[in-house]
Amino acid sequence: MYLYRLIMSVKAPSKKVFDLKLLKRVFSYAKPYRGSLILSVVLAIVLAVLSPVRPWLIQLTVDKYIRGGLLNALVIITCIQIGLLLAETALRFYFSFITSWLGQTVVKDIRTSVYKKILHLNLSQFDKTPIGTLTTRTINDIEAVNDIFSEGLISIIADMLAIIAILAVMFATDWKLTLICLLILPVLVIVTRWFRNSVNISFQRVRNAVAQLNAFVQEHITGMPIVQAFAAEDREYAKFKKINREHRNANIRAIFAYSVFFPFVEIMLAISMSLMIWWSAKGAIAGEATVGTMIAFLLYLNLLFRPLRFIADKFNVLQMGMVASERIFRVLDNDDTITKDGAYAPATIAGKVAFKNVWFAYSEENYVLKNISFSIAPGEKLAIVGHTGSGKTSVISLINRLYHIRKGAIEIDDVDIEEYRLNALRSNIGVVLQDVFLFSGSILENVTLRNEDISREQVIHAAKLIGMHDFIMKLPGNYDYNVMERGGTLSLGQRQLLSFIRALLYNPSILILDEATSSIDTESEQLIQHAIDTLIEGRTSIIIAHRLSTIRKANKIMVLDRGEIKEVGTHSELLGKEGFYAKLYEMQFAKVTRENG
Numbered sequence: 001m002y003l004y005r006l007i008m009s010v011k012a013p014s015k016k017v018f019d020l021k022l023l024k025r026v027f028s029y030a031k032p033y034r035g036s037l038i039l040s041v042v043l044a045i046v047l048a049v050l051s052p053v054r055p056w057l058i059q060l061t062v063d064k065y066i067r068g069g070l071l072n073a074l075v076i077i078t079c080i081q082i083g084l085l086l087a088e089t090a091l092r093f094y095f096s097f098i099t100s101w102l103g104q105t106v107v108k109d110i111r112t113s114v115y116k117k118i119l120h121l122n123l124s125q126f127d128k129t130p131i132g133t134l135t136t137r138t139i140n141d142i143e144a145v146n147d148i149f150s151e152g153l154i155s156i157i158a159d160m161l162a163i164i165a166i167l168a169v170m171f172a173t174d175w176k177l178t179l180i181c182l183l184i185l186p187v188l189v190i191v192t193r194w195f196r197n198s199v200n201i202s203f204q205r206v207r208n209a210v211a212q213l214n215a216f217v218q219e220h221i222t223g224m225p226i227v228q229a230f231a232a233e234d235r236e237y238a239k240f241k242k243i244n245r246e247h248r249n250a251n252i253r254a255i256f257a258y259s260v261f262f263p264f265v266e267i268m269l270a271i272s273m274s275l276m277i278w279w280s281a282k283g284a285i286a287g288e289a290t291v292g293t294m295i296a297f298l299l300y301l302n303l304l305f306r307p308l309r310f311i312a313d314k315f316n317v318l319q320m321g322m323v324a325s326e327r328i329f330r331v332l333d334n335d336d337t338i339t340k341d342g343a344y345a346p347a348t349i350a351g352k353v354a355f356k357n358v359w360f361a362y363s364e365e366n367y368v369l370k371n372i373s374f375s376i377a378p379g380e381k382l383a384i385v386g387h388t389g390s391g392k393t394s395v396i397s398l399i400n401r402l403y404h405i406r407k408g409a410i411e412i413d414d415v416d417i418e419e420y421r422l423n424a425l426r427s428n429i430g431v432v433l434q435d436v437f438l439f440s441g442s443i444l445e446n447v448t449l450r451n452e453d454i455s456r457e458q459v460i461h462a463a464k465l466i467g468m469h470d471f472i473m474k475l476p477g478n479y480d481y482n483v484m485e486r487g488g489t490l491s492l493g494q495r496q497l498l499s500f501i502r503a504l505l506y507n508p509s510i511l512i513l514d515e516a517t518s519s520i521d522t523e524s525e526q527l528i529q530h531a532i533d534t535l536i537e538g539r540t541s542i543i544i545a546h547r548l549s550t551i552r553k554a555n556k557i558m559v560l561d562r563g564e565i566k567e568v569g570t571h572s573e574l575l576g577k578e579g580f581y582a583k584l585y586e587m588q589f590a591k592v593t594r595e596n597g
Helices: 002-009 020-028 031-050 053-068 071-119 123-128 131-173 175-222 224-229 233-285 291-332 392-398 422-427 443-448 456-466 469-473 492-505 522-536 548-553 571-577 580-596
Strands: 353-361 367-376 381-386 407-412 429-432 510-514 540-544 556-561 564-569
Touching: 020 031, 020 131, 020 291, 031 053, 031 071, 031 131, 053 071, 053 131, 053 291, 071 131, 071 291, 131 175, 131 291, 175 224, 175 233, 175 291, 224 233, 233 291, 353 392, 367 392, 367 407, 367 564, 381 392, 381 548, 381 580, 392 510, 392 540, 422 429, 429 492, 443 456, 443 492, 456 469, 456 492, 456 522, 492 522, 510 522, 522 540, 556 571, 556 580, 564 571, 564 580, 571 580
Parallel strands: 381 540, 381 556, 429 510, 510 540
Antiparallel strands: 353 367, 353 407, 556 564
């Protein structure tokens, strides 16, 4: 009964450890490796059976062969014990290796699934989920799943089987002496329960603190220019210290629990041994016990307490693995993805674009686009103008299905974009945004996005068309120059020009362009204007216009205000109406004209 209470006490503090549905889902990733899984369970059973054999052989050696003076038999049984020890050592090594291998292999597969899921999440998920949190799910939480295999369930099964086998032999050898040795179990149950709860709470806090640390560091390193520009280093440092302090405190609570529990278990082992020696001594005096039995029970107790030291900790490890699994599966079960991938996959498209009564909101019913309808003929150029927050960026974000519209339809070449296969749709649409993102790697890798179908010669040709070739050739390593993370070694204008090369290489039929040139010098602006002219030539172009020259070249201009279309027409037509566009032109473009004039 005491042993049962001990086992129950070290189970999970919540239902999640034995949430069979969740556990089954975790182990479903081990199906491709079921042979290794079955072998690990078989090894656990074999090791459990072998655990009490050596103490029993030692008892036999002392009581029968040494006392009987059977030297030849003593040599044989000693060789058997050495062989058994070597075999058990080899089996334990292989058991440890195969469970760790299984855990790491499953972790690899789960991490691949999670990253694939993240790649296909709607952009709205990244708008409301800190990048550091997704990083934690993809790295830290998945590592905890490894513990379910290497230190969790399989290891617990092995320990429980070993405990059962050892107790069975102990009771068969001397049930009274066994009960005397187990008198300390009630105290051990109480302390184990405290240890389990204390460590579990600490682990939960550690996990939360790690997620906060990852999110905070990711965000603030990315935004370091803003932090330094506004002299906010001290305030942000104080916030970081607070989060880091919580992480440390959570770990210290766990360390304190370990520091108390393990010495306590050693004390309980010493007390159990003392009780065993006291009872055995009484038995020996009365002629009821043997020296071999005493030595065997000393070994049995050491073997029994070895798993008891760690079984509570392993249940906590199992729980944290299950909690981490639940978080991971929340990512995998996130249905905010582009679930519909159509079948229509033309090699090229003409470039006709039509919005039909489109309504769009980033969250719930807070619409940022309201009943938007317009059309663009193949090869036409549409300039979109409007105040900040008018919905310009939202319009260009919908065309390649980065977000889902709430009402209406968007058609390309008279086919609803949801009928297109995503790869076919997006490969025919080029995007150049104001905030250019460059990855760590060479210029060549950034403009090709590691597409092996694009040759170096094609990149050089595109760079010459954009007017960037001479600049790239002056860099150390030219096209192999490492731009560092987010293109930190290049200016804003240079990064934007690289994004033009990237768009040109993919030769899109439709070009989406956020043509911002704020904070760009005159020389870069001239290059960008040349790049824009090169890019939009012969392509259907939708441009958030910031230059008067681009607006004048557009076949038509659409004026947005608070998510609604206010006016559509050519530059001269809209000026003649003296409406929204005329006022906007007077505020933004006429002022620039006067300054340049």
